[in-house]
Amino acid sequence: MNAPAPMPVIAAALELRAVRKSFGVTEIIRGVDLAITKGERHAVIGPNGAGKSTLFNLISGRFGVSTGAILLNGGDLAGLKPFEINRKGLARSFQITNIFANLSVFENIRCAVLYPLGYKYSFWKALSTLKDANLRADEILELIGLKKRRDVKAGLLTYAEQRALEIGITIAGGAEVILLDEPTAGMSRSESDQAVELIRKVTVGKTLVMVEHDMSVVFSLADRISVLVYGEVIATDVPEKIRGNAAVQEAYLGTSLAEGAH
Amino acid sequence: MFKQTFGALAAGAILGLAASAASAQTVKIGYIDPLSGPFANVGEAGLKQFQFVIDDINARNLTGGPKLEIVPLDNKGTPQESLNQLKVAIDRGMRFVTQGNGSGAALAISDAVAKHNERNPGQSVLYLNYAAVDPDLTNSKCNFWHFRFDVNADMKMEALTTYLAKDQGIKKVYLIHQNYAFGQQNSRIAKELLARKRPDIQIVGDDLHPIGQVKDFSPYVAKMKAANADIVITGNWGNDMSLLIKAAKDANYNGAFYTYYAGGLGTPTAMGEAAAGKVKQITEWHANIAPNKTEKFANEFEKKYKLDFYYLRVNTMMYMLADAIKKEKSAEPLKVAFALEGMKFASDTGEVEMRASDHQIINPMYISTIVKAANKGDKPQAGGDKSVKYDQEDTGLGFKTDARIEAYVVSQPTSCQMKRPPKS
Amino acid sequence: MEFFLISLLNGVSYGLLLFMLSSGLTLIFSMMGVLNFAHASFYMLGAYFAYQISVKFGFWPALLMAPLVVGVLGALVERFMLRRVHKFGHVPELLLTFGLAYLIEEFVHLIWGRSSLDYKVPTEMDGPLFTLYTTTFPMYRGFMMLVAVLMLLAIFLVLTRTRIGLVIQASLTHPDTVEALGHNVPRVFMLVFGGGCALAGLAGVIGGNAFVTEPGMAAAVGSIVFVVAVVGGMGSLAGAFVASLLIGVIQTFAVAMDYSFVTLLKSAGFVITPDTFLYSLWKLTIAQTAPILPYLFLVLILIFRPRGLMGTREG
């Protein structure tokens, strides 16, 4: 099902050119070049402290790059604030669940759809009359399987339900490029399988960039994998090639890949 | 500032309780002043002075019939709260109200009383002001239903500058006031009168500082010394007064301070020895004037309430009110008001007149300096000035008369055009 | 020249005074993130206890015992009130101290009555320390400056050189890990809050007779104390020290500057007459605004440098 997709010739949805980032003296990202084509599902793996989350924060505008450039559909994101980048069609989720605890599940999703649907800062329209927003939110609820928890306060959901809501909020805005930061972290085997199906379902036709530790999730979802070690991408290739790549094995997996890291 | 959150907060009255009908034989007077919050001590002292003089009036039946009664209404020191209390007083059928602390509250009450009387002719109310000295109350904002029994700020400055003009030793005068309407007005009138009476006197400083914000007055004193001012004139009161005097003593500035409120409640205690020989005040009475007809009254008051007697003008006011009620044989505010207009009364410090044109009392004033008194509390102390028998607040410091200024010198022309109701 | 020197001296001494008043708040505010609106009330309690003790035992025993009593009171408040509210977040903590502030004021009204107390500077320190040209510098003010500097040293040494200090600093940002290392963090916070209140009490003992000891003294000091703590920067003692000196000196020199737009424009040839629009704004001199300059600093600092002069975090 995930046969290695040939490299399409159209412009990259997301491109990083010689990106470097240092906090004070220590350099975290030491020159990353990455090109992710439209519709591709790309996974970024690497040992703890390799700089994966920092990379996500650079792309989503939480931190500014020290040097180099990040392009979204060809447009440079330099100096843009997170909400400006989001409006250009890039949405991200968080490793630590980051939802609106005192609002209901339905309202969490609806908040994410309001800006893209053009309601922006309006204080003259009543939420109950916004047919498209309510419909869209119910669709997403159906998609992430939280229909029966519609009016429960988000803070009262179970951990897995909150992770699903996290993904729901990320995709609700209809962004073309989706960044997922360890979506299945802390989940049981059955819950993470459910999450993988969910991610597959919601990212149809979209560009996905995912940070993940669970190798089974990575190999069942990713079209291509980049391996980040100490702030540098040591390999970017289709899953089989990565599995066999000596440098990756030695630098990251330690044991030979054959036994698999279940 | 948060701490007074409720010290200076809104209304106080029984919600909807039936108002006790104004029984024929007692005349209730609403006392609208702060009884809780930061100025509570001043409000409470005033209430006790009213209580004491009213007991005396009722005992000697000076009204020729109806008894007087003072009803405390806590306005927490704010204009808005004073209006609430005024409505409570009107609800309870009171036809007389009195107030004194704060020109803001006074202006609010005076305006509200005029509007109330205009909108309900039958139930007019009379406002007797015993301490708010803003000149507007008897000039641009005067009205028939307001009587002031305290000499206003401009007239005090008139008396003060007349006295200063005689002292040729004074060449440089420094002014310092709190930066609000009263302070600005006082500074203006001081410059105007000094320029007229002594053009040679140079105003070497004219400071205005926000009320209650200055913790350290040493920079101002440094300016006084740099300008080597002979004397300082200030209308400050409360902490702004005490801290200024302490700073002057610390920096060894020896010029005299001419003030209005050096004798105010708590100020002598706060200033302490720093004030001795330096701080002067202008008031209608103090404990060591000679002859002192109020001496017995003041001693009895101090024995009962362990508080210095201060407001002679409250006695004068209540005795004049009793006279008016006796003369008119009625406690109807309209009649009493007309009786008070132009009334001449023999007060303890000589004849006073309630001027008809603007309802402003004209009475003699005393300029006095605070010095080491003959005794501290009731025990004699060494090195005290023998002629100063009574001290202030048991601090061992008492006021000594510098000069008495006759009533006619104090009076100033008024710009008040008052609309008078029909006499009947 | 004399005026400049005296103003500088006054400015520095007022700055040190401000630091003495706000050092306790800075400790609590930066160490526990608690916005203690009752700080000025503990300062008032310090003054009242000192008065009560000094009447019987004299000033020096009061200087020792009053801060201890206030410190114990502060520890009790943390133990039985603040700790309970801690889990509800910062706003309820702030509101608790807010309510506490005028509970203390009413308590003072109840016990010591409403008017000011005759709490005097001890006679042995009542004279001048030295005279500079013709102006004398009071000995008591020198004593105040000394105590302020000692306070700075004491807090600095405790926080950086002692074990308890390191535990305090660590438990501010990572309470759980410090607790995991076996330290009783709740007791540490109790110590910090108690210590802060003791410092406020000490400031009260000394400030009480310099200023006026009366129920309204807390309100007079209430907001300026916050300005110093915030302008100095959250989490930084040195910042608070520098901020209080800066505010002290600038405010003292501002008082001497009688310049306003009117004088400015006059020197440039324009004459502003009293009936021009907004005349009272133009004639406002720097001297008249001096006492409220600190609030202007507060607003400017928070906009352009919310960390404060030397703060480490945004609070």
Add this chain to the structure above:
Amino acid sequence: MAQGAQKIVFRPLNLARCIIWSGFALLLLVLPLFFNKGFALTLMCQIGTIMIFSLSFNMLLGQSGMLSLGHAVYSGLGAYFAIHMLNLIGKGWLFPVSLLPLVGGLAGALFGVLFGYVTTKKSGTPFAMITLGIGELVFAMSLMFPEFFGGEGGVSSNRIAGEPLFGFITFGPQIQVYYLVAVWLFICTAAMYAFTHTPLGRIANAVRDNPERVEFIGYETQRVRYLVLIISGFFAGIAGGLGAINFEIVSSENVSAIRSGTVLLFTFIGGVPFFFGPMIGAVIFGFFIVVLATITKAWLLYLGLFFVMMVMYCPGGIATLIMMQFPIVKAGRFREIFPSYCLAVAAGLTLLAALVFAVEMIYHLSLEAAAGTTKAFFGYDVEVASATPWLGVALLSGIGAVLFVAARRGISTHWDRIMGDIIRSQTA
């Protein structure tokens, strides 16, 4: 800060809602029949203006998580503009007095635009401290410029100005002012409630819960806070305008830090997490400041104690206390827990009685010692100096403590059992 029960949803939505709103309108109409005394009317007008002011304050704190320590700046400046406009109407400007609060509202919004740009750059504690700073600056300035702020006496005016409304309403008598306040209260409450159901209102809640995440769903949090502050300034200005009409005077007290502290305190007592919380707070304000302030000099102490108890034991305020009972009532099990509540109330009252006796006697001893040592207590004199009353106080507090412990245990057991059943029934 808000925690507690599951999201409460009324079924069916619009029926319950219109009952509440029409009930509210009816209440406003009928109230003057019970309280028609001069002062009582003024007080109700004051409570009405404070309700609008508290609701506008809670729009910041409760809805958007912004704690403003200087909110009186907007209502005060609104009041100043309104009263100056009233004076202009007196001089012949054609403008209906009934729309005067609008002038206050626009002024409030204007200063919201001016100060908001500066304050909303920051959030959390820095925001609170900036509003504190601005509040102090505006108050100090209000005393320095007598032309606009009218000096210490403030600016006064006469509300009988311009053409009477519909020919006969001149707003002279207090009853007409009451109905003007009632109408504006209803409109503003409805408007502010509707605001919570608009995109901006809901996103403001999102900013309250998680400002960082809002940045990633396309909204600029500072802009959201800025717009909410302007709207809140508008409603605060309306409250200021109504206050100007009711009192016919506006002085520097209207922009004082005391005012800002008051609204914070009573909104918190009323209940920040719920929309109608501040309205309860305003009514309690009326009770404490009015009824209690005349009975005893120590009302400030009682208010302080009451507030500290609220912060410690019920930070959600009275509204949360009420709404917590909702699931139990819905589950029909209120009868079980009711006796424990009565026990708790009884314990509270005895402790309160003991406290009141003690405080009044101490107050009498310290402040009115001069007027003898007997104190009138609801009709009979108590000899304060002797020991018997103090023994009575000790006894009372002992009984109260015992009752309190019993009630506390009763409530917690019942509460856990009922809530346990409810949660189980839901998740089954």
